């Protein structure tokens with residue numbers, strides 16, 4: 203364990219505020235994590251786990267002890283059915299271990315450079331969540347360090363309360379140190395098809411109707427675009443009027459965001475503030491909610507590299523997410539670019555988005571924990 207002297211302020215992907223931790227540590231074992239949680243408890247110091255820091259509302263920041271989990275990325279066990287991996291491993295690292303055996307986790311995030319502990323703490327919504335639920339719904343077992351510094355394992359049948367508190371708990375109920383994740387067969391190639399719709403209602407209906415292994419939606423210049431991806435098949439999904447079809451290796455498909463991220467870094471958009479506003483709303487209210495929001499949203503509200511996502515999914519048994527069972531993720535992935543609204547105006551718009559979502563039974567994503575203090 204490093205001592206970590208005094209450091210300057212650190213930021214997250216959101217870039218809205220910085221906080222200067224008293225200590226930054228990068229533990230290499232669960233015993234080290236437990237020791238530092240117990241030490242911090244003696245002085246009532248906040249301890250906050252940090253993966254890649256790609257969350258955007260300051261959730262991974264603290265003035266206390268910042269625990270950089272990326273030192274705990276070891277693959278402990280790998281079989282056809284599961285992988286046991288350190289929570290600081292990225293999904294890229296998980297795939298690098300599983301793909302040579304022809305296996306993969308059922309749900310991958312759009313971007314692979316997020317940690318296992320980070321997305322399980324949010325929930326982890328991916329293109330396959332309409333079939334398999336969130337990533338948090340595909341966990342077999344977790345090892346964690348609790349607020350009292352105990353090292354405990356938990357699963358749906360063993361200490362299930364702790365298991366439910368950790369998944370989608372945003373790190374407020376313990377630090378996940380190891381995760382046992384379900385694996386399924388990985389495809390070698392994919393067929394990625396695009397189709398366009400005139401309204402949110404049609405896009406959301408298509409996401410229910412079209413049978414595909416991966417489904418995601420985006421709003422581009424008032425057009426509602428569906429990406430439907432099938433694994434190891436030569437034909438687009440039945441019933442889809444594709445405007446184009448592309449064949450990719452699975453690795454190219456899984457890492458599809460990398461070129462966009464490289465471009466954002468190159469043009470300076472990656473380092474700008476990202477006041478992302480994301481809500482999960484019941485599918486039955488989603489189209490009206492989205493259309494109403496979009497009618498008051500201009501390019502200046504989203505920024506130069508901003509993206510609007512619409513994804514219908516079933517969260518699975520993840521109580522802390524508090525999401526409806528037939529859900530739609532509506533994500534305004536804003537960048538405070540030059541010439542767009544300011545970051546403060548975007549944050550205000552997000553608060554209004556959360557309030558309006560609440561009125562139709564929706565929730566913010568990632569969740570905003572009710573318990574504000576960390577473990």
Ligand SMILES: Cc1cc2nc3c(=O)[nH]c(=O)nc-3n(C[C@H](O)[C@H](O)[C@H](O)COP(=O)(O)OP(=O)(O)OC[C@H]3O[C@@H](n4cnc5c(N)ncnc54)[C@H](O)[C@@H]3O)c2cc1C
Pocket residue numbers: 214215250251252253254255256257258261262271289290310311312313315316317318319320321323324325326327328372373374376377378379568
């Ligand atoms: C380009 C990009 C693409 C994204 N794509 C997706 C996507 O497809 N699906 C999706 O669901 N989200 C997506 N996100 C959002 C992202 O999943 C969440 O912000 C996620 O929490 C980030 O993971 P991280 O490793 O960076 O975690 P951090 O941002 O470091 O941490 C997030 C939260 O988890 C806690 N935490 C981190 N590690 C642990 C641990 N080991 N134990 C307990 N708590 C911990 C932190 O304290 C914090 O509260 C994306 C973000 C970006 C920037």
